[in-house]
Amino acid sequence: GQSLEQPSEVTAVEGAIVQINCTYQTSGFYGLSWYQQHDGGAPTFLSYNALDGLEETGRFSSFLSRSDSYGYLLLQELQMKDSASYFCAAPSDNLFFGTGTRLTVIP
């Protein structure tokens, strides 16, 4: 079967750095995506790691280690608007989503 495990909740202070982890167990692994979803909104694509290593997009970075079946999303210089749910996802026959992490940014 497939599974993508994430912490359910994370709280961090505005201006700080936070890391959201994702451990996976899938067959036919092709890469790891990250999506952000604000309450009542649509999931929006943030990043994709096809290869091991770090991908940086502005304040957001994503990391993948295939040997450890592990990835993470790193958010720097946290802003209040970053409060949202974050999902890792792995493409296979379809896009399989992780359990989601609710990030709360506090002043």
Added chain:
Amino acid sequence: KAGVTQTPRYLIKTRGQQVTLSCSPISGHRSVSWYQQTPGQGLQFLFEYFSETQRNKGNFPGRFSGRQFSNSRSEMNVSTLELGDSALYLCASMESGRSYGYTFGSGTRLTVV
């Protein structure tokens, strides 16, 4: 470029009724996927359509069905609604040949009473 459009935005139905939800993908995108999102189960894959053909199907009962038209617009239908079908139904479109970077619509919030 217009995004993914889902209609209606909100819907209230009674148990036993049926419902049809609509999704218009981004122009030029031929792949459409549907997901059910609930607080307890997260995002669960329903089905994917590509060029009017169902390419993949998730683990949902036969009450859930869908189709895609020649203009890539897609509909999903749920018959004999149950209380547990209350959820946010999300549609995503994708460029052909890519396995990431889905663009989601804002969803249809279905409440079954």
